[in-house]
Structures are given as C-alpha cells and as structure tokens.
Amino acid sequence: MTVFEHFRTLCIAKGNRASSGVDWNVFLERDYIVDAAELLKYSGFHLESVHAIDGAEGMLINYLFDHFTQGERICLRVLLNHEDVTVDSIAGIFQGAEWHERETYDFHGVMFTNNPNMVNLLLPAESEVHPLVKAPKKRVALAELLSCGEIESQAEGFDLLNQKTEEAAQ
C-alpha cells in the first residue's frame, strides 16, 4: 500500500481477496477524492466502478480501482451525510467515471460537482426520483454491512468500523 503512504486518509484496511474480493479499503475525506484518483492514475490503475451504498450513517460512495498487471484492487470510500450528498467528480482524471457518476446520481441522488454532463443517464430526463435511496427506517449501520478486513491505520475520530471490530472481539 505504498501509493497512499504519504496521503491523508481516514482509514486504511487490508481486505482479503479470497473473502471479500478487495485488497485495500481506503476511507477518505470528501475533499481528497480527486487527489487520490490522480495518485492512482499515475500508478497505472484503472477505474472499475463507482457506486453508492445507502447506510444509516450516510451515503457511502465506493470507487473501485484495479490494476492490469499488478492485480491489486483498491476501494476508495467516501462517506457523505444524507443532508449534503455532494462530492467532487473524478471525471477529469478518469473520463470513464463520468457515466458511473451520472448513474450514481440517478440511483442515489448523489451530486458530483464538476462533472461535465450532469444529467440523468439511465432514468428519463429530469426525473427527480432516486429509486435506490432507502427509507430511513430500512437503513442499516455501515459497520454491519462492510467487511473491510484488518485496519492498518486509522485517523483520530474515525469510528465507522469500530463497532464491527468490537463485535468480532466478542
């Protein structure tokens, strides 16, 4: 995980490809996603997918990156509040992200600032319904949903995953 050695991350967790399919889970603050994407672009990664998970703590945006030769899958994760689901677009670095972001807007209503073409992609034009947003009662805590693996480093005050580790300890 040398890519993010000198990068400001909230949490880095080493996943297991055999059990969850992702090698590294990297939690980021909202403002750092573009820089992180740039870092990955120069390390030769390509974008696999951008999608959101609607959890109790907020909307978790997953950016999945893979490498053609090294075979290392990295999942960048950004947690957004339900009140303000806005994040910077990485379409300037990975042009393929444009569609993934528009799709995320369609399904979850996440706004991506600086996306060059922020209109509905899959749903009819100017549709205001975001079908995959869950009713507040049905949302589940993210700690229960995610299986990030061992936590390697963690910023102070970041406790999204802690509930899970406590459960595992019990």
Added chain:
Amino acid sequence: MVFNWLHFAIILFLLAGVLFATGPLILAMLLAPQSRGGDVGMSYECGMRPMGSPWVRFGISYYVYALIFLAFDVDVLYLFPVSAAYRDVTGWLPFVKVFIFLSFLILSIAYFWAKGVFTWPKKIR
C-alpha cells in the same frame, strides 16, 4: 411518316412500362387503408423527434464522386456508336479523333485526382 406496327409496339411497351411502375402505387392508394394522424408526417429519425433544421451544410465528397461517375457513364454512350461504326473506317484519322475525345476525359480524371476527389480523409480530428 407512316404509322406502322413497330410504332404501335413501342407505344404499347411505353404504356406497359408506365403501368408497371404506377400500377402498384395506384392500387395501394385505392385498396389500402391509410394511416393518418399522430406522427405519421414527422420525418423518421430512428424513433426520436428530429432536432433542428435539416437545411444545413452537408458533405459534398460523395456527390462529386457520383457526378463524375454519371458524367463518364454518359460519355460511354458516345463511344457506343463509335465502336459500332469503327470497323468500316480506314486510315488513322478517325482513331486520332476518338483519341482527342478520350484524352479530354483522361485529363479530367487527372484534374479530379489532383483535386483530391478520390481520397477522403478517414478522420478529421
């Protein structure tokens, strides 16, 4: 001029040709139910509503190509009588005359070639 059977045959042939072409159209007009209303009159663009006016600049390259083809096609017509009558001529003079005619055609091909009518760029950006 005497009107003989040959003329009658030609007229008959013409009539049959016209009927052959227009007959199905007239029959369809008389016998087929007509679809009316809605978007019947809208120009077809893959099921979507067309955008903007179609009266814009369009690519000429193919049309130049087609025009040249047409012009040469017509020129060939002039060569048919020549080829039919050529075996009765003597001397080099007729050959030279036909060659002058053909050389103009060859020159025009060279001109179009130089103008780049026969080569289209594959990509303009």
Added chain:
Amino acid sequence: MSSETVFQTRAEDSIGGDFYAQHFQEGCEENTLVLNMGPQHPSTHGVLRVILEVDGEYILRAEPVLGYLHRMHEKMGEVKSWYQFIPNMGRVDYGHPLAWNWAYVGAVEKLAGIEVPERAEFIRVITCELNRLASHLLWWGAYLLDLGAFTPILYAFDDREAILDILQRPTGSRLTYSSFRIGGVQTDLDEKTVQMIRDFIPIFRERLPMYKALVTDNIILRKRVEGIGEMSPDVIDRYGCSGPVARGSGIEYDVRRNEPYSIYDRFDFEVPTEDTCCAAGRYLVRMEEMAQTLRILEQAVDGLDKAEGGCIMEKAPKPNWKAPAGEAWFAVESGRGKVGVHVVSDGSKTPYRIKLRSPSYSNLSSFAEVAEGVLIADAVSILGSLDLIIPEVDR
C-alpha cells in the same frame, strides 16, 4: 382530413428534439446537423441511442444516451430474495448470461464462504465456455451484418444453433440461462450432452479456418476495420475498458488468467492480444479467443469424469436462506470483458445492495472520444467492434 393538414400539424414541433438533443445542441458549432442514431437502428444492436453532431459525413461530437432499456436489475436485487435474483442474471446480458450467473453466484458464495464441488465447477466451466462461443458467434454475425456482409450471419447462427442444442439440455433454455445455483449448478451433464460436446469441438474447429478464409482475409472487411477506431492503452486505462477491447489494444488482461476464479488456473490456454489498437485488433482477438475457448472446453470435458462431488453441494442453501452480513466483490470474464458483482448483505433474506459492473458500459463510454472526427460509416464499425449488449449497458 387530407394528408397536408396532417403534415402541417406536426411540422412546427417536429424540429424541437427532446431534452437530450437540446442539451447536446448547446455545444454545437454553426452549420452542423444534430442527428439521432438509434434507438431504433439496426446497427446499434438494440436500443442504444447516439446523438451525433455531424458536419457532412464526419462526426464532430457523439454522445450515447442510455436508459432506453433500463430494467431496474439493481432495484430488483433489493426486493427479491437471494435465489429469486438468479433469473435476472440470465437477462442482463443475453449474449453471455452464464458469465453473469457466475458472477452473482460467485459473489454470494464468496460472501457466505461456500465451497463448490469440483464437478460443479467443471460443469460451470463447460457451460460458460460454450456460452462464450455462442456469444462470440453472435457478435461475429451481427458485426459483419453491420458492415454489409449478410452471408456470415447465416454461418454464425448455424453453428450457434448447434451450441444452443447442447446448452438447452443442462440449462433448460435456449437463450436466457439461469441454471447456476448458490453452491453448484441446477442439472448435471448427462452422458449424451458430454458426447454432443465432444462431437461438436472438432466440427467447430474445422469451421474456424473457413471463417478466416471466407471473412477475415477478405480485403473489403480489412478496409472497413483496419485503422478504424484507434484506442490507445491510455484510453483503455481512463475509461476502464476490459475484455477483447483491452486485449485488442495490447493489454494482456483476462480475469481468468490475472485473477483466476474457480478452476481456471488448471487449464492451459493463451490470452490472445493484438497491438494494432483498432477495430481489426478487436476482431482478431475475438476470433482467436474462439480457438482458445475450444482448448479450454476440450480440457474441461476430459477432466469432468475425474472430478469429484455432485453438481451441487450437499445442504445447498434453501430458498429462504439468509446470507451472512458483509460484502463481497466477484469478477469473472464474460465475452465482453470483466463482469463484476458487488453484493452487500445485512444478514436478511434479501440482499441489501447489489451493484452490477458491466463491461459493455465501460467499453461504450469510450465511444464519444474514439468517434470524434470519424466518418459515420466508420462509427458503425467502431460500435460493432465494441460488441455491445444493450441490456447489459442499461441494466
């Protein structure tokens, strides 16, 4: 009511376009035409719509508009139970549905830590590879039809029918297979099916040189595909293309090789690549892939007899089974590239979230950049060489 009035009533609002066309027109240059290619267009392979800004015959800008076949698979994933979602996977990609079956079933197995019997793995490989052949044949026929050659599709469907006759025995369907189960497959391969496959392999192997002589070496085809739609490895990186599109640009990446799932590490096969980066490269990669698929099939059929276990695990999950909480990402190689399924579970009877990552989607997203400045006729060639399956793009 005469026909003139019909024409007049619609003429005024006929130049308005719709939301997407108007949105697209904002960036147009002067004196260009905004043209819809699709949704109802024979060479967009379904209901893909591409808005083009054309200057003469050249495309200045292109923008695919999706969603004309958005069938809510991700929403259905949150409504249906773990088992009920499998038939959906047969309908996401009608070209290669078993790869999607596998991606979903594999993701759930990864999530729940389920071990699949060896024989089931072999059956999965055999049916999936047969399906890959059918998928490539479908692409081959349809692509050449787009380029103006009608005869090849008759040959392609002839061979495809032979494959479907084999596949409908274990899967029970001709097209939208959903025969994979969590922990195995639905039906075992019987003697006759295995014999049919054994008979089919040499027949198809003989057809490939004929296809090469008939089509691949044809100068007209070569002129239509060579140097058309250049995609540099950088484009592949930025758009996340995969499968034959990436391999046609010289990137040796195949999920079966780079991230071996199931028993693919036991088979001896090559990952064909071409450095030409153009439509011809993608074409040749797919043709070579058919030969490689036959090799895998041969080895898999030979290994089937020695494989242990049944076609499905003992105590396979029941219909009202609850998956453990957690998440899993599973990727497989389909005929079009990397299929990924991300399942998130909260420990209940239905998935919490299912994300389907489809290869056609990423491949198509590069079209806008690749098609800039090309002839309209070449855009058809580029679209075909991406091998699009529209339900998979729209999901």
Added chain:
Amino acid sequence: MAEKDTLKRPDLLTANGNYMEEPLVNVELAQDIMDVCRSMSLWPMTFGLACCAIEMMATGMARFDLARFGAEVFRPSPRQADLMIVAGTVTHKFAPGIVRLYEQMPGPKWVIAMGNCAISGGPFKFKGQYNVVEGVDKLIPVDVYVPGCPPRPEGLLEGLFELQRKITGKRWWPVAKQVGECS
C-alpha cells in the same frame, strides 16, 4: 392544438391521435384477395429491444427460416414495414419512441407482442418498479401475443401463423402435434 382535437375519434389507435382511414375502394372481394397477399408477404420492422431480439434473429436465420412463410424481409425503417414485432422490454423512456414508430408505419399495420416483457412487463413487474411499461398494449394495439421468456423461434412462427389467420380468417399451415401425440 385545436387541430389535434379534431383528430379525436373513437377508433384512435394511439393516444397521440393515429387512426386508420378506410380504403377508397372498399369492395369485399378485392379486400379479401389483398388480405391473402398481405398476410403472405409481411414485412416486419427490425425492432429488437432486448433478449427476444436474438430469438427473432434466430427465427430469420437458416434453421427456422422465416422466409418460408413470407416474412423474412426485415426492414429497418417503419415506412417500409407493416408488422411490428415488439421483441423485448418497453421502458417509460422509450415509450414515446415506440408510439412514434408505430404511427410512422403506413397502413395496414399489425403488432406482435413477443415475450413476456412486451405482454405484461414479465419478470420486471414487481412492487416498486419504476421504469417498465407493463405491457406494450397500453401504448399501441396488439394483434398477437407470443408468450415466453424468450419465446422459442417455433413460438414466434406460431404467432406469425396466428396473425396470418387473423388477417385472412384461415389457417394456412398444418398444426403441430401436441407433445405425446407423436409416435
């Protein structure tokens, strides 16, 4: 939109105001002869929406050979077609396009709804669905329904026979035996 109101007739085919005008020469014998001609040379529109489109293609290919029954001329443009085979799922986004394409077909015209999606929304009809039109007959009049997901090519052929029977009032081809009847 005053003109559009005048178009409102009880026999409208679509909500947009498409209707069929009676032929000028409405003689029964002539129409009967024409009906046989029409039914034996149906020109379907290439209108593959989803999975069923592949089975539609397979029906047109050498093995099932739609050409035997005079319907092999798949036309890309509605202007030249008189049969619309709706082969696949109809979404809300594409619904106006389908209606438009149907309207742009010249008369007489027929529609086959192929596959469960076109008939009723099929597998994509569930509580909370937001994008699929539950049956193409909500948009345009359908003549023959061919169930299946997707229907086998034999099914589509049978649907075509049924349409020919509907047009001419007579079944032209032998009926296949029931399963189990064959010896």
